[in-house]
Ligand SMILES: *[C@@H]1O[C@H](CO)[C@@H](O)[C@H](O)[C@H]1NC(C)=O
Ligand SMILES: *[C@@H]1O[C@H](CO)[C@@H](O)[C@H](O)[C@H]1NC(C)=O
């Protein structure tokens with residue numbers, strides 16, 4: 001490291017140390033989702049240290065990958081382990097559920113502080129067309145039965161994290177909440193089972209998506225300090241969509257005969273890029289309001305008291321599908337390299353302080369892949385940009401995003417660089433038909449970061465493009481070549 005950089009890093013470390021010395025501020029009891037859909041994962045043991053430094057003592061994982069799970073052993077951190085949707089069908093056989101519990105739970109003994117098993121992830125999303133409708137509840141029942149048989153049923157509960165679209169309110173009032181008519185039967189069966197086994201209902205609530213999905217949505221109602229209210233019956237007033245949504249669920253549970261069922265918010269958060277409303281300023285405003293709310297233990301109108309909440313998510317994940325929107329890769333409260341993005345006070349006192357980042361992160365060489373000014377084959381640009389964006393990540397280039405303001409040349413360089421970095425700076429990933437060059441000049445501009453990737457602690461490389469895409473690309477390039 002150059003001396004100046006070392007000095008800066010030292011100063012940053014000092015800053016973090018100082019802001020964490022404040023003894024009065026204990027973190028609220030909040031959990032985080034630790035996802036793994038990224039090309040360059042950080043070392044799990046460093047992540048676990050960071051969690052403890054921040055006083056975050058609950059995590060939710062989307063599968064039971066031994067790599068993070070082993071780092072969590074003996075950490076004192078409480079864990080919710082996920083079973084992916086594509087395993088639900090297998091888990092509807094009891095023997096497979098027993099095998100899962102044996103390999104992914106019992107094998108760790110008391111070292112793993114397991115609290116919940118999340119069977120599936122939002123399996124009833126409308127966009128899945130009912131694919132997991134028949135297998136989810138049998139899988140849930142089998143996993144709980146296997147936990148019971150292993151003697152763990154009293155302390156480990158199986159549940160199913162669901163998207164907030166499993167319930168509706170015909171007149172938009174929280175008190176009219178009910179399960180979606182097309183899944184009412186299966187939901188009723190499920191919540192009765194959860195109730196009988198002392199398991200909670202886990203729901204993901206996203207005020208950002210309410211805003212994203214409807215231009216008519218009242219902007220201020222997405223936040224906790226908006227001063228915008230909606231009225232329910234009997235003079236009850238809601239000042240934010242999170243509370244209104246939560247109470248719509250509570251009403252639906254009551255209607256299904258399990259009014260007292262415990263509710264856990266499995267995911268809540270705000271993204272910082274990839275959409276005009278996804279930025280640091282609004283994310284900071286949202287989290288600030290959320291943390292203050294949690295610290296007050298005020299709960300909602302129908303459920304006063306402490307809320308049980310997991311933030312989404314820990315890091316930006318560059319392999320997440322962008323089918324729901326370009327913001328999908330930008331949900332992290334920390335950056336891809338484990339740094340806090342904006343001030344966030346987990347004590348809920350609104351102090352201007354940063355989370356502790358992940359320490360010991362190492363970077364690839366400080367170099368970038370950019371468009372070569374002198375390159376001749378300009379006709380091959382469109383195909384190569386398409387290639388770079390398909391295998392890389394261009395989600396920061398859109399309207400209202402962090403790299404929206406780039407000129408055309410920088411725009412192309414951005415795409416090339418993202419692809420190059422995600423491919424671990426392989427020189428072959430900075431060719432683009434001779435249109436690109438590697439440079440050691442930082443290509444970042446104000447607000448638009450051209451990242452240098454980290455040395456991956458393991459995991460996967462960006463997927464090589466599928467041959468169908470390649471064929472399409474070859475055809476494209478051939479046609480372009482023909483024309484010229
Ligand atoms: C344990 O979990 C891992 C990770 O989710 C999974 O790949 C594996 O199949 C599970 N084991 C069994 C026996 O189901
Ligand atoms: C669901 O159905 C729609 C419309 O029929 C289709 O476009 C989509 O690919 C389907 N999705 C899945 C996951 O099957």
Ligand SMILES: *[C@@H]1O[C@H](CO)[C@@H](O)[C@H](O)[C@H]1NC(C)=O
Nearest residue numbers: 389394397398406407408411
């Ligand atoms: C930059 O790239 C994005 C995504 O490919 C595109 O939508 C935008 O029009 C480009 N802007 C310029 C100035 O070329």
Ligand SMILES: *[C@@H]1O[C@H](CO)[C@@H](O)[C@H](O)[C@H]1NC(C)=O
Nearest residue numbers: 371372373374375436437438
């Ligand atoms: C890029 O590399 C090529 C080949 O090494 C070289 O001819 C060209 O001058 C370089 N362009 C720039 C802008 O450095």
Ligand SMILES: *[C@@H]1O[C@H](CO)[C@@H](O)[C@H](O)[C@H]1NC(C)=O
Nearest residue numbers: 366442443444445449450452
């Ligand atoms: C490149 O510049 C950006 C913006 O000035 C900065 O945030 C980033 O740390 C720099 N990258 C390196 C590797 O120096």
